[in-house]
Amino acid sequence: MNQAGVNQAGVNQAGPAAVFWDMDGTLLDSxxxxxxxxxxxxxxxxxxxxxxxxxxxxxxxxxxxxxxxxxxxxxxxxxxxxxxxxxxxxxxxxxxxxxGLPWRPGAPEALDLLATASIPLVLVTNTVRELTEVALQTIGADRFVATVCGDEVSAGKPAPDPYLRAAAIVGQHPAACLAVEDSPTGAAAATAAGCPTLVVPSAAPVAPGALRRFRPTLAGLGLADFADAWTGQTTGHPDVQR
Ligand SMILES: [Mg+2]
The missing domain is CATH 1.10.150 (DNA polymerase; domain 1)
Incomplete structure:
Protein backbone atom coordinates (compact mmCIF):
# COMPACT_ATOMS: atom_id res chain seq x y z
CA MET A 1 0.00 0.00 0.00
CA ASN A 2 1.32 3.40 -0.87
CA GLN A 3 -0.56 6.50 0.16
CA ALA A 4 -4.11 7.25 1.23
CA GLY A 5 -6.55 7.28 -1.66
CA VAL A 6 -4.28 5.35 -4.03
CA ASN A 7 -4.86 1.63 -4.08
CA GLN A 8 -2.86 -1.23 -5.57
CA ALA A 9 -3.96 -0.46 -9.12
CA GLY A 10 -3.00 3.18 -8.76
CA VAL A 11 -6.62 4.34 -8.97
CA ASN A 12 -6.54 7.77 -7.37
CA GLN A 13 -9.73 8.59 -5.50
CA ALA A 14 -10.92 9.06 -1.94
CA GLY A 15 -13.03 5.92 -1.71
CA PRO A 16 -14.60 3.15 -3.74
CA ALA A 17 -16.38 4.19 -6.95
CA ALA A 18 -18.97 1.49 -6.29
CA VAL A 19 -19.61 -1.14 -3.63
CA PHE A 20 -20.51 -4.70 -4.61
CA TRP A 21 -22.53 -6.65 -2.04
CA ASP A 22 -22.70 -10.38 -1.58
CA MET A 23 -26.14 -11.41 -0.33
CA ASP A 24 -26.22 -14.71 1.62
CA GLY A 25 -24.31 -14.38 4.87
CA THR A 26 -23.24 -10.79 4.16
CA LEU A 27 -26.48 -8.79 3.89
CA LEU A 28 -28.85 -11.50 5.04
CA ASP A 29 -28.49 -14.12 7.72
CA SER A 30 -29.61 -16.66 5.15
CA GLY A 100 -38.52 -14.80 6.95
CA LEU A 101 -35.06 -13.53 6.10
CA PRO A 102 -33.22 -11.73 8.90
CA TRP A 103 -30.62 -9.06 8.13
CA ARG A 104 -27.02 -9.48 9.24
CA PRO A 105 -26.15 -6.96 11.99
CA GLY A 106 -25.56 -3.46 10.63
CA ALA A 107 -26.35 -4.40 7.02
CA PRO A 108 -29.32 -2.08 6.35
CA GLU A 109 -27.54 0.80 8.06
CA ALA A 110 -24.43 0.20 5.93
CA LEU A 111 -26.52 0.24 2.74
CA ASP A 112 -28.24 3.46 3.86
CA LEU A 113 -24.90 5.07 4.72
CA LEU A 114 -23.40 4.38 1.29
CA ALA A 115 -26.60 5.52 -0.41
CA THR A 116 -26.43 8.89 1.37
CA ALA A 117 -22.89 9.24 -0.01
CA SER A 118 -24.28 8.54 -3.52
CA ILE A 119 -22.03 5.50 -3.97
CA PRO A 120 -23.57 3.09 -6.49
CA LEU A 121 -24.35 -0.34 -5.03
CA VAL A 122 -24.58 -3.62 -6.93
CA LEU A 123 -25.85 -6.90 -5.49
CA VAL A 124 -23.48 -9.69 -6.62
CA THR A 125 -24.78 -13.10 -5.58
CA ASN A 126 -24.28 -16.74 -6.51
CA THR A 127 -27.96 -17.30 -5.74
CA VAL A 128 -30.17 -17.69 -8.80
CA ARG A 129 -32.44 -14.86 -9.96
CA GLU A 130 -35.63 -16.66 -8.90
CA LEU A 131 -34.58 -16.82 -5.23
CA THR A 132 -32.81 -13.47 -5.30
CA GLU A 133 -36.09 -11.80 -6.24
CA VAL A 134 -37.67 -13.31 -3.10
CA ALA A 135 -34.80 -12.00 -0.97
CA LEU A 136 -34.96 -8.57 -2.61
CA GLN A 137 -38.43 -8.16 -1.11
CA THR A 138 -36.61 -7.99 2.24
CA ILE A 139 -33.53 -6.07 1.10
CA GLY A 140 -35.21 -3.64 -1.30
CA ALA A 141 -34.37 -3.89 -5.00
CA ASP A 142 -34.30 -0.09 -5.31
CA ARG A 143 -31.17 0.08 -3.17
CA PHE A 144 -29.10 -1.23 -6.10
CA VAL A 145 -28.25 0.12 -9.53
CA ALA A 146 -28.07 -3.52 -10.68
CA THR A 147 -28.16 -7.09 -9.43
CA VAL A 148 -25.97 -9.91 -10.77
CA CYS A 149 -27.19 -13.45 -10.06
CA GLY A 150 -25.49 -16.83 -10.20
CA ASP A 151 -27.48 -18.02 -13.21
CA GLU A 152 -26.67 -14.89 -15.23
CA VAL A 153 -22.92 -15.44 -15.63
CA SER A 154 -21.04 -18.27 -17.34
CA ALA A 155 -19.21 -19.17 -14.12
CA GLY A 156 -20.29 -18.33 -10.57
CA LYS A 157 -18.07 -17.50 -7.60
CA PRO A 158 -15.23 -18.46 -6.94
CA ALA A 159 -14.76 -17.48 -10.60
CA PRO A 160 -14.33 -13.71 -11.07
CA ASP A 161 -17.19 -13.44 -13.59
CA PRO A 162 -19.90 -12.03 -11.26
CA TYR A 163 -17.60 -9.23 -10.05
CA LEU A 164 -16.28 -8.50 -13.54
CA ARG A 165 -19.90 -8.20 -14.70
CA ALA A 166 -20.70 -5.80 -11.85
CA ALA A 167 -17.67 -3.63 -12.68
CA ALA A 168 -18.69 -3.52 -16.34
CA ILE A 169 -22.22 -2.49 -15.37
CA VAL A 170 -21.01 0.50 -13.36
CA GLY A 171 -18.31 1.29 -15.93
CA GLN A 172 -15.44 1.05 -13.46
CA HIS A 173 -12.22 -0.95 -13.17
CA PRO A 174 -12.69 -3.69 -10.52
CA ALA A 175 -9.82 -2.15 -8.54
CA ALA A 176 -11.82 1.08 -8.24
CA CYS A 177 -14.64 -0.79 -6.49
CA LEU A 178 -15.03 -2.52 -3.13
CA ALA A 179 -16.57 -5.96 -2.64
CA VAL A 180 -18.17 -7.01 0.66
CA GLU A 181 -18.07 -10.76 1.29
CA ASP A 182 -18.46 -13.31 4.09
CA SER A 183 -17.25 -16.62 2.62
CA PRO A 184 -14.01 -18.10 1.25
CA THR A 185 -15.76 -18.74 -2.09
CA GLY A 186 -17.02 -15.19 -2.39
CA ALA A 187 -13.75 -13.62 -1.31
CA ALA A 188 -11.91 -15.79 -3.85
CA ALA A 189 -14.17 -14.45 -6.61
CA ALA A 190 -13.58 -10.83 -5.61
CA THR A 191 -9.83 -11.35 -5.36
CA ALA A 192 -9.75 -13.08 -8.75
CA ALA A 193 -11.55 -10.08 -10.24
CA GLY A 194 -9.08 -7.68 -8.60
CA CYS A 195 -11.60 -6.09 -6.24
CA PRO A 196 -10.40 -4.92 -2.84
CA THR A 197 -12.66 -6.71 -0.37
CA LEU A 198 -14.13 -5.99 3.01
CA VAL A 199 -14.52 -9.44 4.58
CA VAL A 200 -17.10 -9.87 7.35
CA PRO A 201 -16.96 -13.62 8.03
CA SER A 202 -20.14 -15.43 9.03
CA ALA A 203 -20.18 -19.23 8.89
CA ALA A 204 -16.58 -20.00 7.93
CA PRO A 205 -13.16 -18.41 8.35
CA VAL A 206 -11.70 -16.57 5.35
CA ALA A 207 -7.97 -16.62 4.63
CA PRO A 208 -6.12 -13.30 4.71
CA GLY A 209 -4.90 -11.75 1.48
CA ALA A 210 -3.39 -8.56 0.08
CA LEU A 211 -6.72 -7.23 -1.21
CA ARG A 212 -8.69 -8.23 1.90
CA ARG A 213 -9.51 -6.27 5.02
CA PHE A 214 -11.46 -7.89 7.83
CA ARG A 215 -14.13 -6.61 10.21
CA PRO A 216 -16.06 -8.77 12.68
CA THR A 217 -19.38 -7.08 11.82
CA LEU A 218 -20.93 -4.41 9.62
CA ALA A 219 -22.47 -2.82 12.72
CA GLY A 220 -21.09 0.61 13.49
CA LEU A 221 -19.01 0.99 10.32
CA GLY A 222 -18.68 4.51 8.90
CA LEU A 223 -17.77 5.78 5.44
CA ALA A 224 -14.12 5.96 6.53
CA ASP A 225 -14.18 2.23 7.27
CA PHE A 226 -15.34 1.44 3.73
CA ALA A 227 -12.73 3.83 2.30
CA ASP A 228 -10.02 2.26 4.48
CA ALA A 229 -11.03 -1.24 3.37
CA TRP A 230 -10.80 -0.12 -0.23
CA THR A 231 -7.41 1.56 0.12
CA GLY A 232 -6.11 -1.34 2.20
CA GLN A 233 -5.48 0.79 5.24
CA THR A 234 -6.02 -0.70 8.65
CA THR A 235 -6.50 2.53 10.57
CA GLY A 236 -9.65 3.06 12.59
CA HIS A 237 -10.25 -0.55 13.59
CA PRO A 238 -7.98 -3.52 14.19
CA ASP A 239 -7.82 -5.88 11.19
CA VAL A 240 -9.75 -8.63 12.96
CA GLN A 241 -9.86 -12.09 11.42
CA ARG A 242 -11.78 -15.17 12.39
MG1 LIG B 1 -22.05 -15.14 1.14
Missing part, protein backbone atom coordinates in the same frame (compact mmCIF):
# COMPACT_ATOMS: atom_id res chain seq x y z
CA UNK A 31 -26.81 -19.20 5.52
CA UNK A 32 -28.76 -20.98 8.34
CA UNK A 33 -31.58 -21.41 5.81
CA UNK A 34 -29.14 -22.85 3.29
CA UNK A 35 -27.85 -25.10 6.12
CA UNK A 36 -31.33 -26.58 6.49
CA UNK A 37 -31.92 -26.89 2.76
CA UNK A 38 -28.54 -28.48 1.98
CA UNK A 39 -28.87 -30.87 4.93
CA UNK A 40 -32.29 -31.94 3.67
CA UNK A 41 -30.84 -32.29 0.18
CA UNK A 42 -28.07 -34.54 1.53
CA UNK A 43 -30.58 -36.70 3.42
CA UNK A 44 -32.61 -36.96 0.22
CA UNK A 45 -29.51 -38.55 -1.30
CA UNK A 46 -28.82 -40.87 1.61
CA UNK A 47 -26.01 -39.05 3.41
CA UNK A 48 -25.63 -36.78 6.41
CA UNK A 49 -24.33 -33.26 5.82
CA UNK A 50 -21.14 -32.99 7.88
CA UNK A 51 -19.77 -29.57 8.86
CA UNK A 52 -16.81 -30.11 6.51
CA UNK A 53 -19.12 -30.97 3.64
CA UNK A 54 -21.33 -27.97 4.36
CA UNK A 55 -18.31 -25.68 4.34
CA UNK A 56 -17.50 -26.88 0.82
CA UNK A 57 -20.94 -25.71 -0.34
CA UNK A 58 -20.85 -22.37 1.47
CA UNK A 59 -21.21 -19.43 -0.90
CA UNK A 60 -21.25 -21.75 -3.90
CA UNK A 61 -23.53 -21.61 -6.90
CA UNK A 62 -26.49 -24.00 -6.72
CA UNK A 63 -25.15 -26.57 -9.19
CA UNK A 64 -21.70 -26.51 -7.59
CA UNK A 65 -23.24 -27.11 -4.15
CA UNK A 66 -25.30 -29.97 -5.56
CA UNK A 67 -22.14 -31.46 -7.09
CA UNK A 68 -20.52 -31.55 -3.64
CA UNK A 69 -23.42 -33.66 -2.33
CA UNK A 70 -23.55 -35.90 -5.41
CA UNK A 71 -19.84 -36.56 -5.06
CA UNK A 72 -20.07 -37.29 -1.31
CA UNK A 73 -23.07 -39.57 -1.89
CA UNK A 74 -21.18 -41.32 -4.72
CA UNK A 75 -23.96 -40.72 -7.22
CA UNK A 76 -22.59 -41.27 -10.71
CA UNK A 77 -23.24 -38.69 -13.42
CA UNK A 78 -25.83 -40.78 -15.34
CA UNK A 79 -27.81 -41.34 -12.13
CA UNK A 80 -28.15 -37.65 -11.28
CA UNK A 81 -31.49 -35.89 -11.86
CA UNK A 82 -29.86 -32.46 -11.91
CA UNK A 83 -32.83 -30.46 -13.17
CA UNK A 84 -35.31 -32.25 -10.90
CA UNK A 85 -33.05 -31.87 -7.89
CA UNK A 86 -32.40 -28.19 -8.66
CA UNK A 87 -36.15 -27.60 -8.85
CA UNK A 88 -36.66 -29.39 -5.50
CA UNK A 89 -33.90 -27.37 -3.85
CA UNK A 90 -35.11 -24.03 -5.23
CA UNK A 91 -38.66 -24.74 -4.08
CA UNK A 92 -37.42 -25.78 -0.64
CA UNK A 93 -35.22 -22.69 -0.17
CA UNK A 94 -37.99 -20.48 -1.55
CA UNK A 95 -40.41 -21.80 1.07
CA UNK A 96 -37.83 -21.17 3.82
CA UNK A 97 -37.06 -17.65 2.48
CA UNK A 98 -40.78 -16.87 2.51
CA UNK A 99 -40.95 -17.63 6.24
Missing amino acids: EPIWDIAMSDFAVRHGIVMSPALREQTLGSALLDAMDVVYHAAEIALPDRDVSGDARWLLDHVGELFDV
